[in-house]
Amino acid sequence: MKKIYSDNLSTLIHGDAIEYLRSLPDKSVDIVMTDPPYFLSNGGFSNRGGKRVSVNKGDWDKPKGTDVVGFYEEFLRQVKRVLTDDGAIMIFGNLHSIFIIGYLFRKLDFKIINNIIWQKANPAPNLSRRMFTHSTEMIIWAKKPQGKHVFNYDLMRQINGGKQMKDVWRTPVINRSERRFGKHPTQKPLALMLRMLQACATTRSKVIDPFVGSGTTVVAGKLLGIKVIGVDQQAEYLEIAKQRLADYQNEKIGNIK
Template sequence: MVMESSVYSPNQCVFQNDEFGVWLYHANCIEFMDMVSRKYPDGRFDMIFADPPYFLSNGGITCHAGKMVKVDKGQWDKSNGPEMNHEFNMEWLLRCQKLLKPNGTILVSGTHHVIHSIGYAMQQLRMKILNDITWEKPNPPPNLSCRYFTHSTETIIWAAKNEKSKHCFNYDKIREINSGKQMKSVWTFTSPNGDEKCFGKHPTQKPICTKRGLS
């Protein structure tokens, strides 16, 4: 759900479902995580899934619904240069690390525009990188410039809080949902379909299948 700052006040809870323990806040992520960290100095979460800015809204073009459109997801997605982009990644990842329990893990999605910075920042913070998962899209938009390979993948880096973390991996459950076979690190599924886009028009919505493999 896309929320304009003029509609919601800072740190406002805009959605709450107590049955599933879901609360959605409209907030500055750095400030909000600092606030939560002060309340839970020893960590709060077993797992964090982060979908940060990819910094790809640079005036380029893509194909959407058969039409040429600009890649402009918003001011928040515009690059400020590699140094400042990396500094931002370090800042929010550090907060996530503090919020993880000792054996907690984090998963971060991204394309080549940002994922290498994410991986390097994780190493700088002494996180333990467990896997890099490739999301392969069988129906990617064509490359209209005809000067590059069609961009058909995204990467998800899975990392533990630090080298001493004893992370949880539900091996038997994952084999069960994968027809009795070990699940590989390449996942193939389409972008979100119309049925999944039922809470507004989020510009970077991820498919539910992404989360099923992480349960």
Template sequence: MQPYYRNNLVQLYTGDALQLLKSMATESIDVIVADPPYFLSNGGFTNRGGQKVPVNKGDWDQVTEKYQTSEEFNATFLNEARRVLKRNGTIWTFGSLHNIYEVGYLLKKFGYHILNNVTWQKLNPPPNLSCRMFTHSTETIIWARKYPKVPHFFNYNLMRRYNHGKQMKDVWSTPVIQQNERRFGRHPTQKPLSIITRMIEASTTPEMTILDPFVGSGTTAVACQSLQRHCIGIDISPDYLAIAQRRLVNQLTP
């Protein structure tokens, strides 16, 4: 299959990630960084920049005839992800209260060993429009390894140095996203570059290959390129991959 975009470190592919995963070689990936659909596109509304806007993000954020429930989708993804991971491989998976408990249950069901439940605290979350509950200001990142007793890589000393000589905790606080990270286009669920960079620095070495099966506007690819890691990214939307390509090319431009 021809890539949408390729350079010496990054390969981007257009297509259904769950189908493309099935064509990948067993135990060929060191680390997976995944931001799968949360399946929140249900006709509701949210707040963006003080404006009431629809919560619908696109067809990719809705259940389909192929995957009739979110559990069916996530089970297919996590099962294939485990197959392509190397024996000492790890996976990072984003989620919110809407899907993370299902993801955690499936990780245990398929034999993964959960290492951390990282809480990403958003310092500038949008307000809750209903005023009937607390403002949602966090998301969860589960970090798990393929096997319970096969050692994984963790760059403990670097994380400790970043945290002023103390062990880094599992609560990471950042703004939602910097505007300059969206200057080449907007993705509705784009994650901050600082968060992805920390994940990759913590769990990979330069010779490793990282897979992002829902790469969107390319934040994982941009982080990998900056850190001189090899990255394979997949997304069903050519429009989002075009944003990713512009970001990668800009990063390489002197």
């Protein structure tokens, strides 16, 4: 476990997500916001820019005999232990992982607040022509059963033009400026991470992203004045995160509806 960057708001740590969580005291984190591996790197193919490309993201996303359910369960057990009584988690998943996570939330006695749908405005076409094009991922927002989680309702309503915000958010997959220092294969749009933090955090919150990748969550926290600790086991992605933090004022925020 090695700290490779720190300022008044942002911290980056090179290390394993679960090991890092195990090192934290009980009830020491307000929000966990993260995009864990989906374990989909199985040698198949996808489409990018009209070209056939491998679905493999990297060794970190390969099942390789991993007990996927056991991995998610231990991760969520540690999350529950480190969350404060009023803490919450926002976690990404797709059709291959989100139902496992939802089952584990029930097993581990979390209470689900919302299932948010992220709709991609420009998804990759489906090459097999045997199913609908995959154009969504999901974000489960959950808390401890008796917790009083933060929800910045008035801000969300203001952002939404004076109307209650719904649980379907639409964005382009990503814009080029967010990858100006390098690419992460599962990088999420900055606009999406900003909205998630705006919804459930305050400037007093302690936020952790245990699978921070190229740093979008910490960049969003920097822009909002929220303290975020990002952890990742891939040093090359943390280098991208460091450069983005150094240049955070030049981040361009894409559209979100």
